[in-house]
Amino acid sequence: MGFFGLYNYWIVVFLMMVGLYIVVEHGNLIKKLVGLTIFQAAVFVLYISLGKVRGGTAPIIVEGVEVYSNPLPHVLILTAIVVGIATTALGLALVVRIREAFGTIEEDEIEDQDGPVI
Amino acid sequence: MIAHLPALQVVITLIAAPACILVRGRDFAVALTASWAAFAVSCLLLDRVLAEGVISYELGGWAAPLGIEYRVDSLNAFVLLIVTGIASVVLPYTRSSLPLEMMREKTYLFYCAFLLCLTGLLGVAITGDAFNLFVFLEISSLSSYILISLGPHRRALTAAYQYLVVGTIAATFIVIGIGLLYGATGSLNMDDIAARLPATGYDRTVIAAFAFLTVGAAVKLALFPLHFWLPKAYSYAPSSVSAFLAATATKVAVYVLIRFLFTVFGIEFSFETLPTAAPLMLLALLAMFVASTVAIFQDSVKRILAYSSVAQIGYMVLGISMVSAPGLTASILHLFNHALMKGALFLVVGCIAFRQSSFRIDDLAGIGRRMPWTMAAFVVAGLSLIGIPLTAGFISKWYLILAAFAHGAWWLAVLIVASSLLTVIYVWRVVEVAYFRSPTSGSVAAEPGEAPASLLVPTWVLAGLNVYFGLDTTLPVGIAQHAARALVGAVP
Numbered sequence: 001m002g003f004f005g006l007y008n009y010w011i012v013v014f015l016m017m018v019g020l021y022i023v024v025e026h027g028n029l030i031k032k033l034v035g036l037t038i039f040q041a042a043v044f045v046l047y048i049s050l051g052k053v054r055g056g057t058a059p060i061i062v063e064g065v066e067v068y069s070n071p072l073p074h075v076l077i078l079t080a081i082v083v084g085i086a087t088t089a090l091g092l093a094l095v096v097r098i099r100e101a102f103g104t105i106e107e108d109e110i111e112d113q114d115g116p117v118i
Numbered sequence: 119m120i121a122h123l124p125a126l127q128v129v130i131t132l133i134a135a136p137a138c139i140l141v142r143g144r145d146f147a148v149a150l151t152a153s154w155a156a157f158a159v160s161c162l163l164l165d166r167v168l169a170e171g172v173i174s175y176e177l178g179g180w181a182a183p184l185g186i187e188y189r190v191d192s193l194n195a196f197v198l199l200i201v202t203g204i205a206s207v208v209l210p211y212t213r214s215s216l217p218l219e220m221m222r223e224k225t226y227l228f229y230c231a232f233l234l235c236l237t238g239l240l241g242v243a244i245t246g247d248a249f250n251l252f253v254f255l256e257i258s259s260l261s262s263y264i265l266i267s268l269g270p271h272r273r274a275l276t277a278a279y280q281y282l283v284v285g286t287i288a289a290t291f292i293v294i295g296i297g298l299l300y301g302a303t304g305s306l307n308m309d310d311i312a313a314r315l316p317a318t319g320y321d322r323t324v325i326a327a328f329a330f331l332t333v334g335a336a337v338k339l340a341l342f343p344l345h346f347w348l349p350k351a352y353s354y355a356p357s358s359v360s361a362f363l364a365a366t367a368t369k370v371a372v373y374v375l376i377r378f379l380f381t382v383f384g385i386e387f388s389f390e391t392l393p394t395a396a397p398l399m400l401l402a403l404l405a406m407f408v409a410s411t412v413a414i415f416q417d418s419v420k421r422i423l424a425y426s427s428v429a430q431i432g433y434m435v436l437g438i439s440m441v442s443a444p445g446l447t448a449s450i451l452h453l454f455n456h457a458l459m460k461g462a463l464f465l466v467v468g469c470i471a472f473r474q475s476s477f478r479i480d481d482l483a484g485i486g487r488r489m490p491w492t493m494a495a496f497v498v499a500g501l502s503l504i505g506i507p508l509t510a511g512f513i514s515k516w517y518l519i520l521a522a523f524a525h526g527a528w529w530l531a532v533l534i535v536a537s538s539l540l541t542v543i544y545v546w547r548v549v550e551v552a553y554f555r556s557p558t559s560g561s562v563a564a565e566p567g568e569a570p571a572s573l574l575v576p577t578w579v580l581a582g583l584n585v586y587f588g589l590d591t592t593l594p595v596g597i598a599q600h601a602a603r604a605l606v607g608a609v610p
Contacts, residue, residue: 023283031461036286043290043297050301075299080293083256087286090260092269094279101272106380 008049015042029098033091040084040099047077123166124175124188127159127198128241128254135233138226145226146213149233156240157202164195168597169444174246178488179240182246182384183307189246193450193601196594197373201456203399204365205236207461211576212358215468219356228268228331232362235261239370248296248382249306251374252289255338258370259285263362267353270475270610274354274357277347284337284347291334292374299382307384310491320387328392331368331378339371341435342405344477345428357468360420364427365461369453372434376449379438380605389441399439403533414547419470422544424464429537430456437518444521445603447595452514455502455587456595458509462499462580466492479551484570486553489568493552495581500545504585505538509588513595 015038022033022035052074095105102110138145163177167173167190175188190198209232216225238258245251263285267278287569300306302323304313320325333344340348348368352360379388389395413425430452437449467477474481486493503511505516505573515534522530568574587594 002323024289029279036283040290043294046294047297050297065509073297076297076306077248079253083253083260086260087256090263090278091282091286093146094263094275094282097267098275098279098502099339101275 029105048075131237138229149229157206160198183310186247231264265359269354276349278355288337294332335375349424353420361464402432402436405450420528447520450598455510457501465577483555484557504610
């Protein structure tokens with residue numbers, strides 16, 4: 001269980017940071033959504049990793065097998081994946097509308113367009 | 119029937135949401151019936167909780183901790199009452215306010231999103247299952263992004279987009295926290311987690327879970343300095359949506375924070391093992407002063423109210439950070455009272471929108487004479503926001519100051535009063551322009567006349583409740599004290 005024994009969690013942390021960095025760094029609204037999706041995907045991997053039981057097999061009852069992986073995190077993450085898809089779809093729909101309204105999807109160009117209104 | 123009230127609380131609005139799309143012509147009637155039914159259910163639930171104690175409901179007959187448990191105590195019964203109550207007042211209002219802000223034939227989509235948002239908020243409040251909480255949180259968040267994007271100005275789209283990005287990160291933080299908690303304890307039921315946590319020895323996994331959950335909830339409730347999404351979202355959303363979200367969404371997020379800090383992690387771990395109280399108090403005080411000061415310098419009424427919301431959330435978090443029964447009483451009381459006052463104030467803004475398109479302070483010159491009823495409601499709710507005696511706002515400030523003295527910190531009481539003075543300034547700025555300045559010739563084109571009764575009645579219902587609950591405080595104070603005592607573990 002050294003450094004490499006937990007490699008799946010290191011991958012999670014790496015993906016999470018990459019996703020967050022893209023969200024913060026990029027001015028392009030689509031790229032931000034890509035970052036957000038990577039960030040969420042990292043959490044999916046985290047949950048799936050949690051369900052792994054050492055030496056366990058897939059949670060289907062078979063004779064002669066005593067140890068099964070925990071299926072609950074997998075079920076939970078199915079729900080979270082659906083939520084993630086809904087978020088991405090809504091985000092993309094908003095980007096389409098933003099492009100229709102502003103003619104661009106670059107954050108700084110949108111900021112320049114109208115002054116302080118309302 | 120009565121035994122299934124907790125499920126009905128969520129199911130009614132959940133089924134009504136797609137029904138709005140199926141029966142397009144009658145979408146308003148469906149939405150109104152559903153939200154009033156939900157309000158009736160929440161009244162019955164609150165009544166039963168106060169009479170019989172905590173209600174535990176096993177969804178689908180699966181026993182907790184394996185099945186999903188709906189758990190209603192006095193705290194979340196009160197939150198349910200606030201959310202359904204505000205929805206029931208705001209919905210009739212949308213009948214007249216929506217056609218101004220969006221295409222008439224598309225309103226069924228609005229009502230569908232509105233009911234989904236309501237369902238999500240109710241679900242977050244009622245569930246006793248941590249993962250279920252995340253799912254409902256996302257239902258309410260996704261629909262609130264839609265509602266905000268429907269605002270009349272194109273900036274509403276970018277405001278909704280920004281809220282979507284920030285809100286999703288916050289919700290993902292919460293789901294990471296829940297996942298780590300599950301990893302540490304092997305349970306998703308909140309009470310079960312609380313019972314199993316001591317056995318984990320509060321290792322690093324639990325501390326990380328605590329950090330993720332607290333920060334995620336703090337973004338959702340717009341705790342300074344994580345509030346940056348809120349002013350834009352509230353100032354570009356349709357007025358009815360601003361009123362609904364300002365009065366309910368952040369309140370439910372405050373509830374989530376209280377639930378995790380006090381019920382799941384427990385006072386000992388949250389505040390004694392980890393130094394959570396001091397940073398929370400500092401951020402709350404910063405919110406009260408910085409956001410109020412920023413509000414003073416805003417040009418638009420809607421922006422003033424949005425920044426004021428950030429400041430008011432500071433009061434609620436301040437009560438939490440005292441970690442005492444009086445402090446929590448003040449917080450929970452302010453949840454209720456702030457919903458009344460901010461709801462009323464945003465509805466007033468919608469009344470103004472009925473006659474003119476601008477919310478800039480300069481364009482409101484003399485509006486007190488053109489729209490006497492509208493602006494009178496603003497004054498009443500504004501006085502409540504400041505905390506003048508005989509209004510609901512005074513009651514929450516009073517209990518907050520009492521809690522500060524009970525906490526042994528007289529300087530906190532001084533700061534609470536001082537920040538109220540900032541509130542006086544920004545409320546007065548609007549009142550002064552509305553009543554004491556005559557309309558300039560160059561001001562924005564505005565139709566003469568008062569807002570229609572269909573807008574004024576809901577506005578005045580909320581404004582009137584501000585006065586009513588300033589005089590008769592038995593209901594909110596009683597429930598708040600009951601809930602606070604249960605949270606700190608004293609015998610209720």
